[in-house]
Amino acid sequence: MMHPDLEPDDYSDISESRVLTAPADVAGQRLDAALAQMLPDYSRSRLTSWIKDGLVTVDGQPALPKLKLWGGETLTVEIQANPDEVAFQAENIPLDVLYEDETIIVINKPAGLVVHPGSGNWSGTLLNGLLHHYPELKSVPRAGIVHRLDKDTSGLMVVARTLQAQTSLVQQLQARTVSRHYFAIAQGLVKRDGRVDAPIGRHPRERTKMAVVGTGKPAVTHYRVLERFSAHTLVECKLETGRTHQIRVHMAHVGHPLAADPVYGGRAKLFAPEIMLALEDFGRQALHAKKLSLVHPASGKTMTWKSPLPADFEGLLAALRVEAGADDVDDDDWDDDDDHDMELVYVRD
Known part of the structure; x- marks a missing residue:
């Protein structure tokens, strides 16, 4: 299912469905171990988390990581992008910009908007919105964010548009x-x-x-x-x-x-x-x-x-x-x- 907050062009990197047939040489292996062998580009821990999240089926049925395979089973895996990759997708999120110039942006954050992607909030954040409205922020760490507000705290935040501005603001915060x-x-x-x-x-x-x-x-x-x-x-x-x-x-x-x-x-x-x-x-x-x-x-x-x-x-x-x-x-x-x-x-x- 497409994430409701993402533009269609942003969704292509988030997930894909992979259908595999368990080869004979995995007979007797656990599902998580067999998948690690069949999909070497992904870590075993990541594959195990997908199994636990119901993103892997064996012959059309959800399974546990410890399920033993005997070869010939049809495995369907919903490949999920690394959360860090999803976190830095640009999203068309409205921003209340009070001030901007070539160096900084001052935003009036509404209550309910998460500032930075994290556990449970990998998209739909202020950072995602900043990357959409100011694409140049892809070259600035954390998209120029130098301080945060809690999700349900409203009000003023400053964002740096350049690395030099970010360094200055971080130094000011520290001082x-x-x-x-x-x-x-x-x-x-x-x-x-x-x-x-x-x-x-x-x-x-x-x-x-x-x-x-x-x-x-x-x-x-x-x-x-x-x-x-x-x-x-x-x-x-x-x-x-x-x-x-x-x-x-x-x-x-x-x-x-x-x-x-x-x-x-x-x-x-x-x-x-x-x-x-x-x-x-x-x-x-x-x-x-x-x-x-x-x-x-x-x-x-x-x-x-x-x-x-x-x-x-x-x-x-x-x-x-x-x-x-x-x-x-x-x-x-x-x-x-x-x-x-x-x-x-x-x-x-």
């Missing part, structure tokens, strides 16, 4: 001179502004999660209270470092996990019925990358971009304000205190 500000809705009433300096690494038991652990990498997050509701707080978070899930882990660490976070949100809490419904409709961690500042790799000018809150985030804020009896507030009323001496590129109202 912590790239400024990244996020808006987040935290559970509970955050009493005051704060700073979290706690190392982050893989969770010791749940390997799909991150956690504050002594053996982790250094991680620093600053947070500032913007608005309080009945049982939630809108905060602005500024990153010094860029660890995986950093804001989500750090805010949970200080007792204020992000609203609607399915991984770090903790035990389900009871709020007012209208808030419970709003959180259910929101369906993702309440986190948006709102502001990005960096030194342009070519011009040397410090530039800043701001992204308006997406509709679902605005809707959740509206529900929280109504329930708390607060007035509606324009998110741009919160003046930044570090925009001086910067070229401000504020795109799209």
